[in-house]
């Protein structure tokens with residue numbers, strides 16, 4: 184999917200944000216120069232902390248907020264001046280926004296009625312939509328008589344019943360408990376695969392984003408920090424924000440000393456010299472933050488096996504069954520985490536013990552220091 | 554679960570001790586119920602004394618009228634055997650004379666005559682004058698003696714009314730309030746055309762109250778919408794304007810409406826000055842039904858706006874947005890999604906305004922003129938001027954049950970639990 188999106192021709196692009204800016208009050212830019220292409224049939228997630236501008240982007244796409252500057256295209260058609268009801272975009276709201284005075288069936292029939300579709304056809308479509316979300320017997324109920332998960336399904340069904348090609352979902356699972364959320368993630372994913380609609384999904388739950396999406400746009404401060412597949416996002420973060428935001432990350436601060444052959448030499452604040460892949464550093468003398476995933480670090484490795492080995496001290500051991508979460512002090516950072524797999528013959532460590540940690544150069548990324 | 558409650562074949566659950574679950578539950582909650590009762594007791598007593606008791610009193614007074622019967626108790630007894638066709642026989646006349654003398658001696662004749670006069674207008678003086686002269690009648694035949702004093706007593710119909718009026722309980726006030734009356738034989742008949750005033754007045758009260766309610770909805774809805782959707786700073790200012798009428802005296806407000814709307818008032822002056830109407834065509838907007846509707850709408854408007862506002866405040870913008878994203882135009886989204894959700898507020902506001910309007914008194918009294926009077930003005934008249942409390946009570950009772958009936962109807966149609974006051 185990612186390759187498709189990157190190398191897509193114009194006609195494959197379903198939604199395009201072109202230099203979009205948004206300010207509510209004329210003083211602060213909530214969205215700063217947004218450029219984003221979304222391919223047909225893609226499941227794109229906007230992920231980011233609270234207040235980073237995700238909902239604002241969605242509202243501009245749905246037509247409820249005008250873009251202050253720039254243009255949004257829907258299948259090559261500029262839509263800045265198209266009112267919301269003519270955009271044909273399905274939308275699932277965080278609070279579902281099911282009409283409380285209408286039954287489930289009436290809710291589902293609403294988008295069809297306003298499109299003046301014949302009665303018989305409406306009934307058939309409503310029935311099919313209810314079957315799709317596995318609620319065929321609930322048509323006569325009011326939204327208030329449904330559980331949270333059932334309401335959520337109805338909201339999804341309503342956003343899909345008029346067969347839009349683009350569906351927006353703004354934290355649709357935010358109000359559900361963990362178990363139900365995981366089940367619904369699966370179901371939404373399933374519906375997306377079956378119908379082939381384009382989905383733009385907003386969440387601030389990273390595991391939700393990682394499991395559901397073709398691509399993820401990580402938002403911070405009104406800017407897309409990185410737009411990648413889930414795998415790339417985790418394995419190859421392009422800056423320190425993404426590295427910190429996605430998954431668990433160890434950071435070590437240091438200064439770049441040399442840069443050659445795609446490898447940079449970094450002097451840690453503790454004086455140790457290590458190697459890393461330069462991602463976001465310009466040259467020698469610059470401050471950097473090294474990013475290391477906890478599962479890519481080894482404790483007390485064979486000195487010959489890894490190029491980077493530095494000393495540390497074990498502070499805390501937490502037994503988690505499949506692995507032992509080990510907290511160490513490394514190069515002045517007290518929160519250095521290593522996941523020691525619980526396999527046959529693994530190291531038995533003691534709290535307070537001195538140890539060495541080591542890593543392969545390609546697992547350590549030199550990023551900007553925030 | 555299974556070991557705390559044991560299902561019994563006869564239906565109903567039991568606790569482990571074998572006590573029926575319902576009974577045990579009642580026992581367990583009795584304490585808290587008792588405490589709750591204690592807490593509401595002061596208010597309960599207050600309501601009982603100041604509200605329920607007067608209502609019961611009103612209800613009684615509308616059917617109970619013992620004054621005449623008490624004053625003419627001998628006559629009442631003697632009339633038991635009267636066939637109602639010809640004039641009564643001598644024993645009745647004798648009893649009548651005795652009653653008259655006693656009533657004059659203990660000064661109850663005035664009240665009794667007034668009471669009788671309600672039913673048979675123009676007979677008050679007949680009673681009082683006869684009572685003054687009855688002293689001279691010492692012995693029989695009493696019939697001739699009484700007829701000597703005034704030959705109007707020779708009318709058998711009059712005696713029919715006298716027999717009716719000696720009963721301590723009567724539906725007469727209610728009949729009167731509904732523009733009906735008993736004829737001398739006790740059959741119910743309509744009042745003559747000129748005396749039919751109460752039923753048209755009830756209809757007018759309903760009509761004007763509905764008009765006031767409708768204008769409150771029409772004027773209040775947009776204001777409440779603005780209040781709920783404008784930025785907080787502006788909406789606060791607007792809210793003060795809405796509440797301003799609450800903070801000014803009713804009299805001041807009503808008087809200013811007079812100043813604005815009367816024939817020589819500001820609006821007419823302006824219209825004449827602009828040239829829309831000529832000086833001879835000045836509009837009559839005050840001291841008639843128009844004045845009543847305008848002034849009452851203004852006074853009752855906050856009662857419509859506030860419940861509407863509080864309901865609209867809770868309607869999240871995402872509903873209208875959802876409707877729009879589903880393909881509805883602005884108008885469809887408003888009409889099919891927004892408005893239905895405001896109905897609990899419209900219902901609450903309407904019933905408040907309507908019930909307040911139906912019993913409104915001061916404003917119609919001040920600005921209503923002749924055609925803008927409501928039923929409560931007549932109730933007040935009978936309370937204060939004519940002193941026909943029985944009729945006032947009957948009118949009030951009809952009004953009370955009318956309101957209760959409307960409330961019941963509203964509950965059947967809309968459901969009171971759907972009503973939101975805030």
Ligand SMILES: Nc1ncnc2c1ncn2[C@@H]1O[C@H](COP(=O)(O)OP(=O)(O)OP(=O)(O)O)[C@@H](O)[C@H]1O
Nearest residue numbers: 207208213231232233234235236237238239240387
């Ligand atoms: N209607 C509005 N008027 C003014 N400012 C707004 C408005 N809506 C959002 N903002 C501001 O815009 C910024 C981005 O808001 P937005 O709702 O897009 O964030 P978000 O990424 O969706 O956050 P969350 O995850 O909490 O939903 C915030 O700083 C917010 O305060």
Ligand SMILES: [Mg+2]
Nearest residue numbers: 237238239353
């Ligand atoms: Mg949001």
